Amino acid sequence: STQKEDGDSVSSWCGWHTDHGSLTGLTCGLFMKNSVEVPCPDSAAGLYIRTRDDRVVKVTFGEDELAYQIGETTEILSRGRLCATPHCVQAPSGANASNVERSTFAMFMQPDWNETLNFPSEIPYHQEVCHLSITKSC
Numbered sequence: 001s002t003q004k005e006d007g008d009s010v011s012s013w014c015g016w017h018t019d020h021g022s023l024t025g026l027t028c029g030l031f032m033k034n035s036v037e038v039p040c041p042d043s044a045a046g047l048y049i050r051t052r053d054d055r056v057v058k059v060t061f062g063e064d065e066l067a068y069q070i071g072e073t074t075e076i077l078s079r080g081r082l083c084a085t086p087h088c089v090q091a092p093s094g095a096n097a098s099n100v101e102r103s104t105f106a107m108f109m110q111p112d113w114n115e116t117l118n119f120p121s122e123i124p125y126h127q128e129v130c131h132l133s134i135t136k137s138c
């Protein structure tokens with residue numbers, strides 16, 4: 001993440017984390033001000049992911065599309081062949097950003113609650129699962 005002041009940080013609205021489940025389906029951000037839909041007030045605002053080669057990339061997709069992120073459960077069940085997607089959300093900043101809200105619909109898919117997961121020995125401490133889970137903030 002960037003080292004700017006909190007308000008401008010890439011993770012200013014939702015800290016870096018990986019989702020716990022198998023797969024997360026997401027709609028794109030919907031911005032509202034005083035209960036009225038508004039265009040995104042800051043093109044830098046929104047969802048960011050960290051790629052396997054350690055680049056931070058802004059995720060863009062349309063309102064008639066869905067994005068899917070791999071969660072920690074899939075990383076465990078695939079024995080590390082698939083990696084959980086580290087992600088965060090940047091708040092809008094600038095003149096038009098005050099009192100703006102952002103909504104998305106997130107569908108978290110996961111095994112039954114009582115399903116026992118065996119953490120594979122091949123990935124005893126995988127970096128996404130260990131480092132980022134600790135800092136999960138939403």
Ligand SMILES: O=C(O)CCC(=O)C(=O)O
Pocket residue numbers: 014019026047087088089104106138
């Ligand atoms: O708001 C988003 O686009 C992502 C939300 C998120 O990461 C979560 O709910 O786990």
Ligand SMILES: [Fe+2]
Pocket residue numbers: 017018019087
């Ligand atoms: Fe998430």
